[in-house]
Amino acid sequence: MNGNPNGNSPQVDVEETPVQLVGFGPVDLYQKREKIFTRYVGGVFQRLRFYTGWPLLVGYFGLPWLNWGDRQAILFDLPARQFNIFGLTIWPQDLWLLGWMLMIAAFGLFTITTIVGRLWCGYTCPQTVWTAIFMWMEQVAEGPRHVRMRLDSAPWTWEKLRKRTFKHAMWLGWAFLTGLTFVGYFTPIRELVVDLPLMSAGLAATFWTLFFTAATYVNAGWMREQVCIYMCPYARFQSAMIDKDTLIVSYDAKRGEPRGSRKRNATDHGLGDCTDCQLCVQVCPTGIDIRNGLQYQCIGCAHCIDACAEVMQKMGYAPGLVRYTTLRALEGGKVHPFRARSIGYAGVCLLLITAFGIAAFNRSLLTIDVLRARDTLYRETADGQIRNDYQLVLGNKTQQETEYVFRLLRPDTLTLDIAQHVRVAAGGIENIPFELVGTSDTPNTSATIEACVADGSACATEETRYITPMTGGAR
Ligand code: SF4
Ligand code: SF4
Known part of the structure; x- marks a missing residue:
């Protein structure tokens, strides 16, 4: 791609590798990344993003600090193989619960996408929220769009170095907080924040904190829209969920075309409402032109709606040249928000939630396993008893120390020789030896x-299995 719809000059000096195919001209294997300098825009949807972004940030940074009883409310304790989510503890045997939760989340997302398009991407996806924060920091450090563009192409000076250093320091600081908090979901965060500066947090915690710091810094600071366009699988498969009745951000070509500039109060220009001011393109974080129709790069952030609304207001035109609408509405048809596809996804989602609730409510809070002693099949005692030795492995899946009792349900020809009561610590596993006792007639x-x-x-x-010498003892 040579021209940049964003109106920015190409900035990345990637050496192109033309490949000569027999009978054809040179073919570029890689496309240059066009650096995007987004223009700040205010407006209704940006305020909405601000109000939806805050709960997400407060939740992300605040949740690891919440306690539930005497431990961290959300702690994915990998060494102990326990996932604690408030009152719920998920054990390795319960990992299907986690898989189930992911399926519910996936079908929830499918339902939302079918009805309201990429609302998740535009307002709540961490990549979008973190990128918006990094862009805001960039603006604070380097100034508005035209100043940043000038600075970018200017030679290195102390002023440029100062501004860039300030920007990257802010990015790294925020990225570190993000990485630290993320690791705080897996390691008790109160200990982590003390141990990390003292270099005593352990290799794994230190490595992952630095890893997620670097990942945040690169993803939100450098890669930005590249993550959405090239790395996010959701961007690719969401087109399978979008149809003519899905809410999307769209340009009303019937009203806007033919586009062209005109004087503010001119009436006899013979043009549509689009003044071709390019503002909708300059504010787009993925660098696309919404006037080219529905594109998979569009994350539905509505920057272009707010930018165009400002222009329409200045020109004295009705708002909504770029707006949330559906392809069917643009064609003049009647919109059907509830249709087979959306009802189907919502139905599956509800079924999964119901089944999950029942299964989670009824799941056993203890696990047992019986292991036969390996050294001997049976023992004969002086009084004529035949004894088999076992270990009962008992897992306490509750969050309190619990007392257990045991009995033999069948057969009544045997007796069970085991401790009367056993206490097992919260989340603990206990090996309890026991014997099944019969006679030479059993x-x-x-x-x-x-x-x-x-x-x-x-x-x-x-x-x-109880084994006696009667029939040779083989199982
Ligand atoms: S902001 Fe509106 S008027 Fe300006 S180019 Fe975009 S669609 Fe046209
Ligand atoms: S086209 Fe509009 S809604 Fe889509 S990503 Fe660009 S600014 Fe956001």
Whole structure:
């Protein structure tokens, strides 16, 4: 691409590698990145973004500092293999719950996308929110768009160095806070903020903090729209969810064309409402021209709507030349917000939520496993008993120390020799030795052991095999 619709001059000195194909002219394998200098714009939708962005930021930076009981409310404790989310603890055996949550989130996103397009991208996606913050910092350090463009092409001076240093210091500071907070979801954050400056946070915590600092700095500071256009899979597959009734940001070509400049109060110009002022292009963070129609690069941020509304107001025209609308509405048809596709996605989402709620509510709060002693199949005692040795591995999935009791459900020809009561620490696992006791008349048989919370609120059972010399003892 040679011309930049953003009106910016190409800035990146990437050496092009033309490839000569037989019978054809040179072909460029890579497209140069056109540096985008976005113009600041105010307006209704930018205020909306401000008000939707704050709860996200407060939530992201604040949640790791919240406590639930005597521990961090949200802590993905990988060494302990526990994901704590307020009162819910997810164990490795419960990872399907996490998978289920991701499926609910995915179908929720599909439902939203089908009805209101890329609302997620434009207002709540962390990439959009963080990029907007980095752009604001850039403006604070280097000034408005035309000043930044001049500064960018100017030779290095102390002034340029000072401004750039200030900008990158702000970016790095914010990126570090982001990385530190992210790691704080996996390591107790109160300890992390003390240990990190003292270099005693451990290799993993230090590495991941620096890694996510670098990732934030590069993604939001340098790559920006490239992440949305080339790296985000959602940008690619969302076109499969968008149809003529989906809300999108669109230019009303019927009203705007033929475009062209004119004097403010002129009436006999024979032009449409678009003054071809390029403001909608200059404010676009992905550098596209919304007047070219629906494009996958459009993240639905509505900067162009606000910019064009300002122009329309100055010209004394009705607002809405660029607006949220649907392709069907632009064609003059009737919009159907609730249609088979959106109802289908919403239905699947509701089903998943219901099934998740039932499964999460009914999931067992203890796990048991019975392991047979490996060294011997059975022992014969002097009084004629045949004893089999086992280990009962009991996992307490609650967040309190809990007392358990045990019994043998079947067969009644055996007796269970095990501790009467066992206490297991919150989230702990205990190996409890036990024996099944029969006589020389008891045949080989399967047995069912039950472990229950002492108050009877939850039980789990496990099958095992009792072996005697009667029939050779083989299983
Ligand atoms: S801001 Fe509005 S008037 Fe100006 S070029 Fe864009 S669509 Fe046309
Ligand atoms: S075209 Fe408009 S809505 Fe789309 S990314 Fe650009 S400014 Fe945002």
